[in-house]
Amino acid sequence: MAIERVPTPAGDEAWLVTGYDLVKALLADRGLGRSHPDPDTAARFTDSVVLGGPSRGTAEEDDERHTWMRRMLSPQFSAKNVEAMRPRVRHLVATLLDDLVAGPQPADFHEAVAFPLPVLVICELLGVPYEDRDRFRVWSEAMSTLGDRERSLDGFAKLWAYMGELVARKKDEPGDDVLTRMIEASPASREEEIAQLGAGLLFAGHETTVSAIDRGVVLLGENPARWDALRRDPEGIPDIVEEILRHRSLVSRKAEKSGVPRYALTDLDVDGVRVPAGDLVLLGVDQANRDEERFPDPAAFLPRRPNPHLSFGHGHRFCLGAPLARVELAELLRALVTRFTAFGPAVDVVQLRLRTEQLVGGVAELPVRWTAV
Template sequence: MRRVGYDGSGGSTMTVKRVPTPAGDLAWLVTDYDQVKSLLADRRLGRSHPDPANAPRFTDSAILGKPNQGTMEEEYEAHAWMRRSLAPSFSARHMESMRPRVRQLVDGLLDELVKQDQPANFHEAVAFPLPVLVICELLGVPFEDRARFREWSEAASLINDEQKSLAGLGQLFAYMGQLVERRKAEPGDDVISRLIESSSAGQEEKIAQLSAGLLFAGHETTVAAIDRGVMLLSLNPGQWDSLRKDPSGISDAVEEILRLPAPTKAQVNEAGLPRYALADLDVDGVHIPAGDLVMLGIEQANHDEERFPEPAVFARRESNPHLTFGFGPRFCVGAPLARVELTEVFLALTTRFDTFELAVGIDELSPREDQLVGGVMDLPVRWKVRAETGRQLLT
């Protein structure tokens, strides 16, 4: 019997089907948890294409919108170089060593937040600056340049304006290229300097492109996740009360925040992580020819009822093997850092405040529907400061 996936409205859908992409081209959408997990690690899927100019488009964004240039072998080599180069800087051990600094940054941002009149914009006060501060320190990017690369990142992430997206990505690449040259002359204790030191001459452009990708992914996705967590806990006060009484459940709550989509979405989208078939393959009885676009439905897989009972419910789960960070050789290199940041944010919120909630209804928020990563424009919140924090109990 063919298994079914979740369609976001309580119904079921075939696990492999032909659907239009956000750009309007056709692709195969895979939604079953086991199939998505298997395909995430399948070397027959990748980002390259034998005829990039005529390949199906995912979006009109310069990021993930079209296939990469180059052959399958070149893609594997580039990916292996990236993983090898970043492994020391992004290891779980190294990210754990950054926890005290992340905690310090969170506390400082919340100190400033509580000085503001209520309601205050949590998105601008905490959710955006925290990941930016962390990734800037990690990479060696000046924090004072954040307004510039924020503008370029948002332009690059546009899914419906190819020219603006290309221009934003180009400016981001150019900025990182200049920074690489500065780090060559004046190295520091940062990822870019270490990449330069460990690479052979002539790889500056490669390092700049990798660094631009890290800067983009290192803040955009985590900003959206922090905002999403505040929304979910505000809509689930029982979970908030449970965490406030027993902060040991924070890690489980973070995994659930990572699994669930933003509550601003009406339903799980009929889209997914774009990959191109590098060879003919059969998925759940469906033949997919080489060159076709395949969308791996991460959100749909994370709602698979067989893997996650009552998938739409925010709950403390004994097992939460979500696929938000991927699986296999392409598992997100920044996952340990994101988990540290999210854990510290929600630990601080639940130990520092008696109440912390949205100041408006979900339907009053403005989703960033034109952005690849999604998220919201603003997040008005209100709070009641706890008389005594429970943080000392956890240190």
Template sequence: MIKRVTTPAGDPAWLVTDYDLVKTLLADRRLGRAHPDPDNAPKFSDSVLLGKPHKATEEEENERHTWMRRMLAPSFSARNMEQLRPGVRHLVDTLLDELVEQPQPADFHEAVSFKLPVLVICELLGVPYEDRETFRRWSEAMSTLNDPRKSQDGFTNMWTYMGELVERKKKEPGDDVISRLIEGTPPGQEEVIAQLSAGLLFAGHETTVAVIDRGVMLLSLNPDQWDALSKNPSTIPDAVEEILRHPSPISTRSEDSGMPRYAMSDIGIDGVHIPSGDLVLLGVLQANRDETRFPSPETFTPRETNPHLTFGHGPRFCIGAPLARVELTEVFTAVVTRFETFGLAVDVSQLTPRKELLVGGVAQLPVRWTVA
């Protein structure tokens, strides 16, 4: 299905929700983040992140994307991420040790969901973990949907911080992604590296935080699935895929929303002509509930076949997907095997959704548990 909608910023866009159409367009190189006249292009939101396009031609956009994938693919390969698994497992165990020392109920969002992805991405990129509260504020600011000044200030601060870190690593490189980016990039590209690194730092923790929280909520609301996983932890990878597919019990997005992309050439699909320059919203959440692909899509249940589009598809498939899967699998394996009971300490309706932020999620996640 393709229809005309209005974005949160009040501009017109095409919304695509059919699974096969979304999958096709995710792999279409004529869709991207570039526009010949970004200042006058339709906006998705007032956030500096995905709010509006950048200025580039279709060729420049695809060349930049190809370069980025070539630079990052070795560091984020599935093989390299598997090598991180023992370290991630140790971090999860440590964080859960700290959690159970707290009085109940305790905030799982703060104790585990936030700390784990930050610890891992800081180690990978070579970002000092002690700076986490600072870049956390900037991350939340830059993803704000309704305050363009706050969003721009957050992005500027994050970019400046990364620029300073890049300069330090030019003098003292380490065994990390940013140092390898510097080594593999011609001189004079420091700003490009800083911007790319800022995006990696944001995406490497904010999105995973929200998915961990979502998994806790879904397992709390579906105790039969908790019991099934407790009896057979080998099915946890299937549960992780279902957590990735399933929408959050806390809705923060309109059904008339999706992943913003711009047509860099005229596109004809399903009998609809999309002119070059138009904004297209790829309804991944809606596609993940397409009954033709996911029987009983509103039911949370691990599935043997789960071709969800949460990480995208084709040449723009999320490069951080292997890392996210390692983190999610280790978190829920530890939670299911370590606790006899575990779940929300309050009704879902009492949780505070972060509606003003691009990644959504919740502000706190109070939980109770008994140790097995």
């Protein structure tokens, strides 16, 4: 059955949905949402403030906030605007790789490239000072902590306060950036929401992409034939990017009983099972991306496969940052296969230390070795 009752990491119960077709349909179903009529008693997915429990307010208020957010951000994150950023992303990749190869081998790719690249990009896009990265990195990691509610809340509060100060500063010192454009397009009553949205964008704009970049390096290191093929034909990069986004590896290992949390806004029939209003539903995107009926031999790394993965969601909440993540991954891969004849982990993948206490997961370090062209 594609739906079952499971315990959550927070100790509550939820419905887990795993079949590809069902997960895709429910991602677009407006009968599921982020709100709950009684948020204090609602089942929680984790103790993290990020997707751990319901949003505050009614379903109508949540929908209004989401509609406003997409209206503000869709033009900024459009495929056309993101494509215009490609030369800048390419330059940042080249600079980071120059610094990497200037040092000894093995080197920590996670710290030298995977983390700073998305942070540099999202900072420039939002108008956040890159020199503050060590501060908001600590807060981002705290807010996505799974098992410590107080630490998660404290991290989010500090990141939100930081963004509030930045929003206030940009009112007097506007820039050519997303935060400034949101401020100029919104009434003063929206400033607190802009700060909260900015905090979420800063978090989401680097955390998930960092993990995908590390995962891509590991997958190509585990599949040298794919690396060689990509060096011969870099035009295969878009297919490689999509398979990296779909694929599950050790560096993205998640609990089998997890998914994207939503709450039933009304009684629902899900695959013949009655889900009462208010129940927590976990949409198993990771499991759907490994559904054998949609992705034959799902454990294999097969870039040429048809790849309608759900890693960015589906429907009205489809991830706005998808074009940006794809550009960052593509430009990094293009630089790697152009500059190196070999590039990959310097240790066995099972030796990598996983970030098991963080919502996004990934690795804490990624030692790599390379052979330059």
